[in-house]
Every structure is written in structure tokens, then in C-alpha cells.
Amino acid sequence: MVKIMSEKNTLALFMEESTIAQYIPIALMFVVAVGFIATTMLATHLLGPKRNTKTKLEAFESGIPSIGNARIPFNIKYFLVAILFVLFDVEVIFMYPWAVNFKELELTGFIEMVLFIATLLVGFFYIIKKGALTWEE
Amino acid sequence: METLANGVKIGEKPEGMEGHGFFATSLEKVVGMARKNSIWPLPFATSCCGIEFMATMGAHYDLARFGSERLSFSPRQADLLMVMGTIAKKMGPVLRQVYEQMAEPRWVLSVGACASSGGIFDTYSVLQGIDRIIPVDVYVPGCPPRPEQIIDGVMKIQRLVETESLRRRDSAEYKAMLNSYGIE
Numbered sequence: 001m002v003k004i005m006s007e008k009n010t011l012a013l014f015m016e017e018s019t020i021a022q023y024i025p026i027a028l029m030f031v032v033a034v035g036f037i038a039t040t041m042l043a044t045h046l047l048g049p050k051r052n053t054k055t056k057l058e059a060f061e062s063g064i065p066s067i068g069n070a071r072i073p074f075n076i077k078y079f080l081v082a083i084l085f086v087l088f089d090v091e092v093i094f095m096y097p098w099a100v101n102f103k104e105l106e107l108t109g110f111i112e113m114v115l116f117i118a119t120l121l122v123g124f125f126y127i128i129k130k131g132a133l134t135w136e137e
Numbered sequence: 138m139e140t141l142a143n144g145v146k147i148g149e150k151p152e153g154m155e156g157h158g159f160f161a162t163s164l165e166k167v168v169g170m171a172r173k174n175s176i177w178p179l180p181f182a183t184s185c186c187g188i189e190f191m192a193t194m195g196a197h198y199d200l201a202r203f204g205s206e207r208l209s210f211s212p213r214q215a216d217l218l219m220v221m222g223t224i225a226k227k228m229g230p231v232l233r234q235v236y237e238q239m240a241e242p243r244w245v246l247s248v249g250a251c252a253s254s255g256g257i258f259d260t261y262s263v264l265q266g267i268d269r270i271i272p273v274d275v276y277v278p279g280c281p282p283r284p285e286q287i288i289d290g291v292m293k294i295q296r297l298v299e300t301e302s303l304r305r306r307d308s309a310e311y312k313a314m315l316n317s318y319g320i321e
Contacts, residue, residue: 049241049306053321056238060211063231 080132091120165303172216173299174204176291178246179215179239181232183222186249186281190221193284203291212238217294218271223251224264236271237320242306244297246290247273250280272318 059066098105098113105112127133139147151170153162178200182190193200200206209215212235224232236245247267250256253276255265267273274297277290305311315321 051241051306051321053237055234055321058234058238060213060234060238063234 077132077135084127084132087123088120091117168303169299169301172242173295176203176205176217176244176295176298177207177209177215178205178217178219178291179209179212179235181218181220181222181235183220183224183228184251186221186252189281189284190219190248190287193287198284198288200288200291203288203295205291212236213240215239216243216298217291218243218245219248220245220252220267221248223256223258224267225262226264227262229264229270232267233270233320242301244274244294245271246275246277246294248277248279248287248290249282250278253278256280270318271320272314 151162151166153160180190192198218236247253252267255263275290275293277286279286
């Protein structure tokens with residue numbers, strides 16, 4: 001009887017504790033983390049020596065008057081190359097564990113890998129045919 | 138100066154209150170010590186003194202021992218402008234902008250005869266000393282100076298950094314000095 005009572009009590013205690021009050025330490029940690037950053041940044045801006053003149057706040061381009069804006073559109077091909085890099089990079093990453101376990105995986109592993117590489121090779125020929133890697137255009 | 142068994146010398150501590158487990162000194166001294174040992178130089182190397190500077194940064198002379206291994210090629214992060222080499226008059230405005238855009242407080246080290254006085258280039262096209270356009274803190278003589286001399290110059294800068302009053306750059310005297318160069 002006593003045992004049942006105590007079990008009930010712990011259950012009640014548990015249910016009581018899993019309230020919002022349990023998360024106060026986490027909230028406190030967030031407050032401290034944000035507060036620390038805010039205080040240090042504010043303090044350095046207030047206490048640090050500065051001399052904000054017009055010439056000082058100009059954009060620095062190695063001492064030469066800057067021409068135009070840095071935010072200009074540039075060739076989207078860079079994006080394509082980056083995506084292709086990620087694709088074939090992952091392929092190589094897959095090849096490492098396969099090469100390490102080459103003997104254990106036997107012929108099945110080899111066939112699987114050939115299929116995998118063949119799939120990517122189809123894609124590779126596709127992008128070559130599409131002209132994704134021709135730069136001089 | 139205290140010397141350890143392995144030959145490492147420990148620098149002297151500044152004046153201050155000392156007790157069991159604590160040491161207190163003035164903010165100015167602490168800031169001075171911190172600044173002195175973490176100078177970020179901006180190498181403005183235009184000719185042969187720059188080659189000597191490469192040797193200074195190399196393993197043999199190793200300026201990193203003085204806390205200056207981190208060179209900054211953006212004036213925004215630099216404390217010390219090291220002008221090394223001939224400054225042509227056309228380069229003048231560039232040097233001046235680099236100086237003006239440096240972080241506060243900033244120091245200038247003029248390395249070699251050309252930067253300090255124009256050196257052998259007593260011609261119409263060469264600036265006869267960078268102190269005609271920007272204030273200079275320490276001059277290093279030589280044509281070109283040896284790395285030891287450059288290190289000596291940096292150590293003199295360190296001495297200035299360490300002993301500079303926190304309010305110096307706000308003084309009317311300092312502002313008048315900057316104004317005499319046409320710098321706000």
C-alpha cells in the first residue's frame with residue numbers, strides 16, 4: 001500500500017515538474033548568452049576609441065577611389081559548377097568506404113558501385129552535352 | 138627580470154597593488170600592456186625595405202615573438218602602419234587614405250631612408266619623407282635597414298604604445314597635430 005502511494009507521489013511529482021517552470025534554466029541561459037554578446041558589443045562601441053570621419057568611413061579599395069558597387073550580377077555558371085562539384089564530391093566520398101570494404105562486399109558491392117557510377121556518368125554526359133562546362137561563351 | 142631554469146625570461150609586471158592571489162593595477166597600464174603585445178601591422182612595402190621586412194617576418198628574425206605575426210592588409214584592422222620603401226608623390230594620396238582608414242589608436246613606423254626623407258631619390262616625383270602627409274611615430278634609418286633595425290623600430294613603437302595615455306588622442310594638442318596634416 002505504501003509502495004503504491006509512493007509511486008503515485010513520484011508520478012505526481014513528475015507531472016508537476018514537467019511544466020514550463022522546468023525550462024527556466026534554459027531561458028536563463030539564453031538571456032545570459034544574448035546579454036553577454038549585447039553587453040560586450042555595446043561596451044566596445046561605447047568605450048573603444050574612434051574617429052569617424054568621412055574619409056575613414058569610405059569603402060576601402062586599396063587607397064584608390066572606388067568605382068561602382070560591389071553588388072553586381074555575375075554569371076550564374078558559378079552556381080552550376082558549385083552544384084556539380086557537390087554532386088561529384090559526394091560520389092568520391094561514397095567511393096572511400098567502398099574501397100576500404102572492397103573485399104568484404106565482394107562482387108555484389110562491385111556491381112552496386114558500377115551501377116552507382118554509371119548513373120552519375122549518364123548525368124555527366126548529359127551536362128557535357130548541355131554545354132554546362134563550356135566557359136568560353 | 139626573473140629567469141626560469143630553462144632560460145626563459147619573464148617580463149616585469151607593472152606597478153600595482155599585490156596580495157595573496159590577486160594583483161591590481163591601473164586600467165591604463167593593463168590596456169597599454171595588451172595593446173603593446175598585440176600590434177597588428179599593415180605592411181605598406183613599396184621597395185627594397187619591404188624585402189628586409191620579409192626577412193623580419195621570417196623564421197630567423199620572427200617578428201611574431203613581439204605579438205605582431207598577424208599582418209593586416211585592410212587598414213580597418215591595423216594598429217601600426219609600416220611604411221617601407223620609396224613613396225612616389227602619386228602614391229601619396231593612397232598612403233594617406235590607408236592611414237586615415239586605420240583603426241584607432243594608430244601608429245606609424247617609417248622604415249628606411251626613402252620613407253623617412255626620400256633617401257637618394259631627391260627628384261620631382263618622389264615624396265621627400267612620408268611625414269609630409271601623415272604623422273610618423275618612429276623612424277628607422279638605413280638603406281635598407283637590417284631586420285634587427287626594423288625590430289628595434291617595432292620595439293620603440295611598443296614602448297610608445299605601452300606608455301601612451303588613454304586620453305592622448307582626445308587632447309586638443311593631438312587634434313591640432315592631425316589638423317596640421319589636414320586630417321580631421
